[in-house]
Amino acid sequence: MxxxxxxxxxxxxxxxxxxxxxxxxxxxxxxxxxxxxxxxxxxxxxxxxxxxxxxxxxxxxxxxxxxxxxxxxxxxxxxxxxxxxxxxxxxxxxxxxxxxxxxxxxxxxxxxxxxxxxxxxxxxxxxxxxxxxxxxxxxxxxxxxxxxxxxxxxxxxxxxxxxxxxxxxxxxxxxxxxxxxxxxxLELPAHLTAATGVDALTHCMEAYCSPMYHPMAEAVAVKGMQLIKHYLPLAVADGSDLDARQQMLVASSLGAAAFQRGLGGVHAIAQTLGALYDHHHGLLNAILLPYVLEANAAVLGPQMNDLARFLDLPRAGFSGVMDWLLGLREQIGIPHRLSALGIDDRDAERVGRMAFADGCSHTNPIRHSAQVYSEIFLRAL
Missing domain, CATH: 3.40.50.1970 (Rossmann fold)
Structure with missing residues (x-):
């Protein structure tokens, strides 16, 4: 109980x-x-x-x-x-x-x-x-x-x-x-629509993967991801699509409601990089998300099996979710590497220490060490 x-x-x-x-x-x-x-x-x-x-x-x-x-x-x-x-x-x-x-x-x-x-x-x-x-x-x-x-x-x-x-x-x-x-x-440009949209997706995904007990938030996170899967590509492709814009606002609010369940390593690293380099928070989350998911893969099997079904993905399990995520990022123009933002490896050890100390790391599915966070950062770089 x-x-x-x-x-x-x-x-x-x-x-x-x-x-x-x-x-x-x-x-x-x-x-x-x-x-x-x-x-x-x-x-x-x-x-x-x-x-x-x-x-x-x-x-x-x-x-x-x-x-x-x-x-x-x-x-x-x-x-x-x-x-x-x-x-x-x-x-x-x-x-x-x-x-x-x-x-x-x-x-x-x-x-x-x-x-x-x-x-x-x-x-x-x-x-x-x-x-x-x-x-x-x-x-x-x-x-x-x-x-x-x-x-x-x-x-x-x-x-x-x-x-x-x-x-x-x-x-x-x-x-x-x-x-x-x-x-x-309506006036938000496509690249910011994309970055903020994957920020909302990150909130939903990290809340969904959190080990904390909060079934209401877990369910809310799933609905948020379903909306984002359908409407984010539409909002990026046509910024005047009022229905897609409204549904993404709803999904964003669902993501914030969901992360009462906690966030995770994506936010731990992104908040660290935002403090050190002053880059856009949503874009940092969007780039980091698949790398942290990969680092957590060992304990996410059941959740990803369910999520692939909830999102009606063509491929099952973790690999199906990752294929969809990488395809979505490609479709809406999210860079695949932090190096695209001009970040380099000089602070890798510091990034790892700060990410480990960040409160969001405590609700990551795995309690990674500072060294592992440094390694995730370097892979994303």
């Missing part, structure tokens, strides 16, 4: 044009003076200007903080918190890709805390240090179908001084309302 605590509390509004409900979603979440947090690129776009204007008209005010980096940092969170405090805001609109959403959730967390951010890193019982009443309410609108942070309870932030990514986690960091509007993803 197993004991576990499971949470899926976010209210989700799905459909084209539902961004127009943003002000109403804020009211439902108890927000009257929101701060919209997004990244440096989106801050100058029409979609953000319209969202700020609509909320200002309906609610009386809406601030904007648009200085989030591609891999958000502790400094970004501190800047966002200062903007939140100066504007006397009472809630956060997280608007953008996973980086913007993670930074916004961290700002919401820190809005009512007395301890520094890193005191809440997801280690042991650190979440008990959080004053839950000090976490501001959040409404989230993803503009990529990848991280699923709009329904997640975690935020991954780079500690620039230590050059490491740290996961901040608390159940009340889950947004109160998420709006999955596929029109917000």
């Amino acid at each position: 197993n004991n576990a605590n499971w949470n899926y509390p976010t209210a989700i509004r799905v459909g084209a044009g539902r961004v127009r409900e943003l002000a109403d979603a804020c009211r439902v979440a108890g927000i009257t003076r929101p701060l919209l947090i997004t990244d440096q690129f989106l801050g100058s776009t029409t979609m953000i200007r319209s969202a700020v204007a609509d909320c200002s008209d309906a609610l009386g005010s809406c601030g904007l903080f648009d200085q989030v980096k591609g891999n958000p940092t502790g400094h970004n969170v501190a800047q966002g918190l200062l903007a939140y405090q100066r504007g006397e805001h009472d809630g956060v609109i997280a608007f953008g890709g996973g980086s913007a959403l993670d930074a916004a959730k961290a700002v919401a967390l820190m809005s009512g805390q007395s301890r520094p951010l890193w005191d809440f890193e997801d280690i042991g019982d650190n979440h008990l240090r959080v004053d839950p009443l000090g976490i501001a309410p959040i409404v989230a609108l993803p503009t990529t179908a990848g991280t699923g942070s709009e329904v997640g309870r975690a935020s991954v932030i780079t500690d620039e001084e230590a050059r490491v990514k740290r996961t901040i986690l608390h159940a009340r960091m889950m947004p109160r309302v998420a709006i999955l509007d596929p029109t917000l993803t």
Whole structure:
């Protein structure tokens, strides 16, 4: 028998044009003076200007903080918190890709805390240090179908001084309302649609392979992979395919809900490389996924036999899943090697040590050593 605590509390509004409900979603979440947090690129776009204007008209005010980096940092969170405090805001609109959403959730967390951010890193019982009443309410609108942070309870932030990514986690960091509007993803270029889509696939796959007890998350992961198998190639081939875009947003949220079961070695290495080299997280996951699966193959036989059937693959078992994965990456233009990103082997030993120490490694199907993580990195290189 197993004991576990499971949470899926976010209210989700799905459909084209539902961004127009943003002000109403804020009211439902108890927000009257929101701060919209997004990244440096989106801050100058029409979609953000319209969202700020609509909320200002309906609610009386809406601030904007648009200085989030591609891999958000502790400094970004501190800047966002200062903007939140100066504007006397009472809630956060997280608007953008996973980086913007993670930074916004961290700002919401820190809005009512007395301890520094890193005191809440997801280690042991650190979440008990959080004053839950000090976490501001959040409404989230993803503009990529990848991280699923709009329904997640975690935020991954780079500690620039230590050059490491740290996961901040608390159940009340889950947004109160998420709006999955596929029109917000229509301008995403094909290469980012591909990278973020395989990021969602990685969340589902690693959650599915995790040894943790969570049958609900396991089932959710399977549905996410079924959607991604069908709709990701369509979304990459035709970015205007609104149905494919919507289904990928749903799959992304399913992936984030699923990884309550844990992630694994792909994320352990990808988060390490993101901290060291500042590369796109989803693309790193997309490149690394088959190499980590191969390293875990010895214990994945039953899961892969089932997954090949669930995905209706032409070939059975682990080899059938790997054939599909490699074919998908080829079809949507994912590089097969990390060297395509300009990464070399000079930090191989350090990468192995950091990946082994990363919290995601603890729910990998095999507890690989630091040396094995170095070897996986070198094979992927």
